[in-house]
Amino acid sequence: MKDKIITKASDMFLNLGFKSVTMDDLASEMGISKKTIYTHFQNKTKLVEATADHLFYQINDGINAILREQLDPIEELYAIKTFVMHHLKNEKAAPQYQLQKYYPKIHEILKAKQFDVFQDCVIDNLNRGIEKGVFRKNIDIEFISRIYFIGTISIKDKEMFPVEMFPVPKLMDNYLEYHILGITTEKGRTILNNLIKEHQV
Template structure:
């Protein structure tokens, strides 16, 4: 039952937002009593925390699997973006933003975990791209990896990028293209243009 509650809660949090979903909503949606939920999770904060950690693990494993395929580094970044967006339901309810606003302690923990995961992944991606000659050889890897993480997390700030003006899936595509155009060689640019072209078809 605990897993079922967690799955349904995660689904509702991502669709409607961490703030919007109450324990009553969850109980009603599942056709169970609130008492049943509280038997597994002492309060909503604990449920939010467990839900975000579980989701992080799923996304983390998925990213590891994508990275282990050793695809072309440019293609790899697009695959990771697609995978993450699918699991975050295109971030329709701005989960990151709501987490930061209403559950700052959980958000801080998650941000640290995200940074460590992305740092390893992006550093490896940059090194391989440079070895293959599709990223410029003069890149400062540590700087690029950190600025990439900063950008990916900052574009989720709705005060900077209001949703009605910047739909999240388009925003992610624009940011990824912006990041890659700054680091590719002419050969890498050809690969990037091909991917962008095929995504638009």
């Protein structure tokens, strides 16, 4: 039952937001009593913590599966972006922003875990890109990997990037293109342009 609660809560939090969903909403949606939820989770904060962990590991597993495919480095970035967007329901309820605002301690722990995974993934991607001649040899890998991570977090700030002005899918596409254009060679730009055309179809 605990796993079922986490799965349903994850889905509702992603669709409606961490703040919006109450324990009553979750119990009603699952057709169980609120007491049953409290048997497994002391309070909503504990449930949010469990669902944040659950989502982190799900996304991490999916990204690792993509990394094992050993795609072209630029194609890999697009594949990861597409997977994350699909998994997070296009972030229509801005879950990460709500997590940061209403559950800051959980957000900080999650952010640290994300950074560790992100660093390994992006540094490997950058190194392979340089080896394959699609990224410039003179880029500062540590700087690029960190600035890219900060950007992926910051563009989820709905006060800075309101959804009505910046629809999430377009925002993510623009940011990824911005990141890649700053580090590509001519060979890399050709691959990027082809991918952009494919995604526009």
